[in-house]
Amino acid sequence: MKVAIVGASGAVGQEFLRVLDERNFPLDELVLFGSPRSAGTKYTFRGKDIEVKLLQHNDDFRGVDIAFTSAGAGTSKEYAEDITRFGAVMIDNSSAFRMDDDVPLVVPEVNAADAKQRPRGIIANPNCTTIQMVVALKAIEGLSHIRRVHVSTYQAASGAGAAAMQELYEQYRQVLAGEPVKVEKFAYQLAFNLIPQIDVFTDNGYTKEEMKMFNETRKIMHSDVRVSATCVRVPALRSHSESIWVETERPISVEEAREAFARGEGLVLMDNPAEKEYPMPLFLAGKDPVYVGRIRRDLANDNGLTFWIVGDQIKKGAALNAVQIAEYLVREGDI
Ligand SMILES: NC(=O)c1ccc[n+]([C@@H]2O[C@H](COP(=O)([O-])OP(=O)(O)OC[C@H]3O[C@@H](n4cnc5c(N)ncnc54)[C@H](OP(=O)(O)O)[C@@H]3O)[C@@H](O)[C@H]2O)c1
Secondary structure, eight states, X not given: OEEEEETTTSHHXXXXXXXXXXXXXXXXXXXXXXXXXXXXXXXEETTEEEEEEEOXXXXXXXXXXXXXXXXXXXXXXXXXXXXXXXXXXXXXXXXXXXXXXTSOBOOHHHHGGGXXXXXXXXXXXXXXXXXHHHHHHHHHHTTSOEEEEEEEEEEOGGGGOHHHHHHHHHHHHHHHTTOOOOOSSSSSOOTTOOBSOOSOBOTTSOBHHHHHXXXXXXXXXXXXXXXXXXXXXXXXXXXXXXXXXXXXXXXXXXXHHHHHHHHSTTEEEOOXXXXXXOOOHHHHTXXXXXXXXXXXXXXXXXTEEXXXXXXXXXXXXXXXXHHHHHHHHHHTXXX
């Protein structure tokens, strides 16, 4: 098994190296790709130094079985043909192909089998906020069909990449040192602030990130559910949090929901208000599952339920989800 990572130097690329090792992914050879910025840099994987190659329009993907790509939508679009030409399965973390009819959009806990139908050899990894939300929604959908979702997200700085995480550190240091604050990766200073905008605005007043949650959830869950989202950048470093209200066809009791979350695949129930136990991003960075807590009946809707989730968006929201897709294909003998 020959595996490639495109965008190895990035926040998600680095997580791929950790996740592949941690999960003992059955690979014989790993090749890394990047732009001229990181080409030549060496990263250690299973005790061996691997040099990042420059991504080019050439035959470098001959013999590659799986390519994990996390180098932005533009790069994925530009190089998809080079990557898949010799039969590699491209599991793409960008938004480039997610809504294309001939590209499956997969969260293994929800719709693993969709990964088998990939006419272009491309499988898309959904948006990070959507991945962690649908893992939780799946548990409720098993009890009663979800008609509507309202969600507010609290998204960590690292969702915007490795440099954005560094910028947040720097901004806190600059504020405390009384220095001018440098703003490059976000629209405004994020340290000591919240920014109610992630990605650009669309014509209906929602941002692209918010519309991804609407569209991608329907595609992954094969559902007519309507998702209304407000996505907010918060000065946490890693792990996204979401406050979710669902409306189901029949009312779901808190007890039923707790049981469903407790046995839900990829979920951990962390809901003990008496002991102040609920999920928080600071303590859950680097963990695999999506954590669920603060489960309550919705006081404004008889068929409503509300809860809070936290998941590491670089892990389950990106690298881990992609590796789980690859593991599924290996198990199914489909790669
Ligand atoms: N961060 C998250 O939480 C998250 C979650 C889900 C999905 N994603 C998606 O994953 C992708 C990467 O995100 P990230 O957070 O890892 O960003 P990042 O930290 O900024 O890293 C970007 C990576 O892309 C590479 N790259 C950029 N242009 C390239 C080119 N022309 N050719 C080859 N490599 C190129 C960079 O390599 P150089 O260093 O060589 O330039 C770097 O390795 C994005 O599409 C993002 O939307 C991110």
